[in-house]
Every structure is written in C-alpha cells, then in structure tokens.
Amino acid sequence: MTTCKDNKCPIILGIESSCDDTSAAVLHGSVMLSSVIASQQVHVRWGGVIPELASRAHQQNIVPVIDTALKDAGVSVHDLDAIAFTRGPGLLGSLLVGVSFAKGLSLSGGGRRAGETIPLVEVNHLQGHILSHFIDLPDRELPHPAFPFLCLLVSGGHSQIVVVRSPLDFEIVGSTIDDAAGEAFDKCAKVMGLPYPGGPVIDRLAAQGDPTRFKFAEPRVGSLDYSFSGLKTSFLYTLRDAVAQNPDFIAENTADLCASLQRAIVNVLMYKLIKAAKQFGISDIAAAGGVSANSGLRTALIAEGAKKGWRVFLPELRFTTDNAAMIASAGRFSYLAGRFSGLDVTPVTRVG
Ligand code: KG4
Numbered sequence: 001m002t003t004c005k006d007n008k009c010p011i012i013l014g015i016e017s018s019c020d021d022t023s024a025a026v027l028h029g030s031v032m033l034s035s036v037i038a039s040q041q042v043h044v045r046w047g048g049v050i051p052e053l054a055s056r057a058h059q060q061n062i063v064p065v066i067d068t069a070l071k072d073a074g075v076s077v078h079d080l081d082a083i084a085f086t087r088g089p090g091l092l093g094s095l096l097v098g099v100s101f102a103k104g105l106s107l108s109g110g111g112r113r114a115g116e117t118i119p120l121v122e123v124n125h126l127q128g129h130i131l132s133h134f135i136d137l138p139d140r141e142l143p144h145p146a147f148p149f150l151c152l153l154v155s156g157g158h159s160q161i162v163v164v165r166s167p168l169d170f171e172i173v174g175s176t177i178d179d180a181a182g183e184a185f186d187k188c189a190k191v192m193g194l195p196y197p198g199g200p201v202i203d204r205l206a207a208q209g210d211p212t213r214f215k216f217a218e219p220r221v222g223s224l225d226y227s228f229s230g231l232k233t234s235f236l237y238t239l240r241d242a243v244a245q246n247p248d249f250i251a252e253n254t255a256d257l258c259a260s261l262q263r264a265i266v267n268v269l270m271y272k273l274i275k276a277a278k279q280f281g282i283s284d285i286a287a288a289g290g291v292s293a294n295s296g297l298r299t300a301l302i303a304e305g306a307k308k309g310w311r312v313f314l315p316e317l318r319f320t321t322d323n324a325a326m327i328a329s330a331g332r333f334s335y336l337a338g339r340f341s342g343l344d345v346t347p348v349t350r351v352g
C-alpha cells in the first residue's frame with residue numbers, strides 16, 4: 001500500500017475538460033484514489049473534434065464524472081483541500097465547463113470548515129501531461145524522473161521538448177512550427193479513410209506492416225523545433241499519385257503505409273530529442289502526451305536510452321492521453337507552493 005510519507009498530503013480533486021475527454025480524479029498526496037474519464041464518441045462520425053459538440057458533451061458529463069470520482073475515492077467534497085482544474089490551453093467552450101464547475105464547487109461552501117470555499121488551483125494542461133510522471137498508485141509507487149529532466153511532450157495539439165527543472169519550472173526549448181505529431185497521425189489517417197483519432201489506429205495497423213516500404217519526407221527545421229507539414233504533404237502526394245494508378249492502392253497497402261508513416265514521425269521526433277539531450281547534458285528522458293502511447297515511439301526511446309545510457313520514463317498508457325489525474329498531480333505541486341487562483345479566473349485557449 002502506497003501511503004503518504006509526510007504530512008504534506010493534500011486531497012486534491014482534478015478536473016480536465018480541455019478537449020474531448022471529460023475527466024475527474026482524486027489524489028491523496030501523489031497517490032491516485034480514483035480516475036474517471038468520459039471520452040466523447042460524438043466526434044468520431046465527423047473525423048475530428050467539433051468544439052460546439054464537445055462543450056455540450058462536457059456539460060452533460062461533468063456532474064456524473066465528478067460524482068463518480070469522489071465516490072470511487074471514498075471522499076466527500078468536505079475532504080477536499082483543493083480543486084485543480086485545467087485553465088488551458090484548449091477549446092474555449094470545453095475549458096469554460098471545467099473552469100465554471102470548479103468555481104461553483106469551490107463556492108458551494110463545501111470546504112473543510114462549514115461555509116468555507118475550497119481553494120482553487122489552475123493547471124496548464126501541458127504541464128499536467130509532464131507531471132503525470134509523479135502519480136503513484138495505491139498498491140505501488142511508479143518511477144519518477146529526477147530533476148532536471150527532459151520531456152518529449154507530444155499530443156494532438158502540441159509537440160515540444162521541455163527542460164523540466166522542478167515541478168514549477170519548465171523551459172520549452174523546442175516546439176513545432178506547424179502541425180503537432182498527433183495532428184500528423186490524425187490527418188494522415190483521415191486521408192487513408194481511417195477513423196478519428198487516427199494515432200492509435202495507425203499504431204495498431206503499423207504492427208503488421210513493413211516500415212521500410214515507403215519513404216516520406218522527414219523535415220528537420222533549425223534548432224530544436226519540429227515541423228510535420230512537409231511529412232504530411234509528402235504522404236498525401238504519395239497516396240494521390242499511387243491512387244491515380246491503382247484505385248485500391250490504400251486498401252492494399254494500409255499496413256505498410258501506417259508502418260512507414262509511423263517510422264517517419266518517430267524518426268523526426270527522436271532526432272531532435274537526441275540533439276536536445278546532448279545539448280543540455282541531461283540523461284533522464286521522459287515522454288508525455290497522447291502520442292507517447294505510440295508503440296513505435298516507446299520502442300525507439302527504450303532502444304536509444306540503452307545506447308546513450310539514458311533513464312527513460314514512459315507513462316502508463318492510461319496517463320498518456322488526457323486525464324484528470326495528471327491535472328491533480330500538477331495541482332498538488334502548485335498547492336504545496338501556495339499558488340492559488342481567484343474566483344475571477346478565466347480559461348486561456350493558448351498558453352505561452
Ligand atoms: O494528449 P492527448 O490525449 O490530447 C491533447 O492534448 O491533444 O493527445 C491526443 C493525440 C491524438 O492526436 C491521438 O491520435 C494521439 O494523441 N494518440 C496516438 C496514440 N494514442 C493517441 N498517436 C499515435 N499512437 C498512439 N498509440
């Protein structure tokens with residue numbers, strides 16, 4: 001049983017609603033007591049997230065999701081030391097649901113002393129992904145990187161290399177100048193007629209394919225930044241030309257296309273990460289965000305780690321895509337540092 005090692009173990013409710021997952025989780029110190037995620041299926045038929053539908057689904061999901069998270073954790077609103085919520089980045093209408101709910105709950109007088117508000121802690125969604133590496137489970141501690149570490153943060157909206165000096169000190173040293181890695185997966189999947197979100201589908205199909213069959217452009221822009229639009233265009237043109245010759249080209253080659261595309265995206269990600277690790281002399285390397293679930297990327301990180309002597313930290317799969325446990329985890333560090341938000345806090349769609 002993982003228990004609190006000191007008396008600094010706040011009970012924190014995390015709320016995540018930045019995109020298309022409504023999620024709530026309760027942490028006691030670093031230990032996750034509960035985690036509930038309602039993924040919105042409404043977007044699948046449109047091949048991407050429709051913001052208006054996302055906010056409506058959050059509105060429907062938020063009460064039962066939070067209620068279940070509290071019940072699963074065996075705590076009541078009165079036990080909460082703080083409510084951590086995603087302030088941004090994300091979709092405005094989606095963020096508004098989580099932020100407003102957090103404020104309402106804070107004001108509801110459910111604090112530890114009757115009538116007291118519950119302290120609010122805002123969380124940057126991207127920092128939440130990174131700090132998912134500091135969650136423990138009731139029956140076991142999970143591996144935590146040591147500071148400073150380097151984090152490859154790859155999601156549907158962002159691709160960044162971040163130097164993490166402390167739980168409150170992040171320096172983005174590389175960033176995508178166009179599409180994010182997850183976006184590249186999703187857009188290329190759409191071109192092949194695969195369902196949304198395309199990343200996990202490509203990952204699954206790639207397992208049966210030949211990654212050396214097709215060559216796509218692997219753009220390497222300056223410094224530690226990323227670019228994926230050239231890769232996407234090269235994928236699109238390859239398909240367009242091949243389909244002109246053979247209308248069944250995609251169906252006949254799906255697995256090889258997926259494997260080759262995945263390899264190209266992973267190569268692009270790894271190239272700059274290796275460069276950054278060398279430049280900063282850091283050997284604790286973590287990955288975070290939805291794309292860190294990718295099996296090709298995970299294998300490449302482990303292989304490179306063995307070669308370079310890195311300690312590689314890969315989140316459990318459930319902590320790669322959007323979840324509220326990571327928001328509560330990040331919120332815990334702000335709570336311990338005394339960083340609270342006022343009731344006038346508003347969502348921010350873009351950060352930095
Ligand atoms: O972090 P996340 O859940 O949401 C954002 O903050 O964007 O990331 C979602 C992204 C999507 O683009 C999805 O296709 C991608 O993560 N993704 C994957 C895999 N699982 C999720 N991409 C590649 N391989 C996967 N196994």
Ligand code: ZN
Pocket residue numbers: 125129155156289290321322
């Ligand atoms: Zn995310």
